[in-house]
Amino acid sequence: MKSQDEINFERITEAINYIHSNFKLQPSLDNIAEKVNLSPFHFQKLFSDWAGTTPKKFLQYISISYAKKLLKEDQVSLFETALETGLSGTGRLHDLFVNIEGMTPGEYKNGGSNLDINYNFANTPFGKIIVASTSKGICHLAFFDDENLALQNIKNKFPLANYTEFITDEQQNATAIFNNDWSNLNQIKLHLKGTEFQLKVWETLLKIPMGKLTTYGNMAKQIQNPNASRAVGTAIGDNPVAFLIPCHRIIQSSGALGGYHWGSNRKTAMLGWEAANCEALV
Structure with missing residues (x-):
């Protein structure tokens, strides 16, 4: 007899395959939930727990990946891209890109030509x-x-x-954080491009105090998605701003330091440097 976890895994796999195969139809939550024989409420919770994002967001990620391919590789117009992706018009395509990519579809197609x-x-x-x-x-x-x-x-x-x-x-404000005098730092503004989930993870990273550590599991709990540790780890690995967004302060639940995009030795040095400087301020 299958365990409940096995049954749930099969349901999520079926749902993901269904979304991949039918994203051009832009299926609703009710449509997808019906496919796996669950109520919309229970399916939404189950999918979010397992996939680290909502069914709607997952559908958006699949849709925008396809739209980006059309715009960049096939050089299709914005209107044609919207229709090919299953969207009702360029307005919905615009909203999709702004919400997920942080830029308009025109800006993406132009490769940042005005940036x-x-x-x-x-x-x-x-x-x-x-x-x-x-x-x-x-x-x-x-x-x-x-x-x-x-x-x-x-x-x-x-x-x-x-x-x-x-x-x-x-x-200059950004690099000043590497100085020992942290009492006179100016506010640093960030211009980040990422999905809503990534931005939420990066924002949570900013709340970890210097000299402190937390785990992937704790991060997942803080963004109210306790079963999304793996998705959190992926978002942390995509961090575009080293040190300022302190992904080096994340360790494994076992206490092991774990990997780091810019090298585990550098991570060890950073943590030691921060701890020493925090002690000096006490």
Whole structure:
């Protein structure tokens, strides 16, 4: 006899396959719930617990992935893209892109052609970084070993943006966090592009005090999605702004430090440096 977990897993698998196969029809919550023989209420809760997002959001992610392919690879018009994706018009396509990608479909199609990005290289106690900003705030900060590759990683996101190597006040504010004097730091504005789930995870990371640690499981609980530890881990791994968004303060529930996008040795050094500096302030 199958356990309840096995039954639930099969239902979620069936629901995901159904959404993948029928996203162009934009099925409603009721349609999908009926397919797996659950009430809409119970299906919504079950799906959110297992997938780390709601059925509606999952449908949006599938839809926007297809729309992005049409816009970028097939060079289809916005109106044709909307209809091909199962949306009623360009208005719904616009809302989908703004909510999920943080940009309009036209901006995505143009590859950031109207976006001005200033970037700069700097030294920190943990190695060299590249920091980039727009008029809205810091959009990228990463440690690197190869300067050319570091810049190319940004350009891959917005291949048609205008790039200038220039130090802005916003960048100086960001790199000042690596100084020992944290009593005189200015507010740092961020310009982030991510899904609603990613933004929620990154916002929660910002609430972890310097010198403190938490786990993936605790993060999932804080965003009120206790079974989404794996999805939380993926969102943390996609963090575009190193150190400022402190994904290095996340450890495994066993107490092991776990991996880090920019190297486990760097993570260990960061945590030790923060702990030492916090003790010095006491």
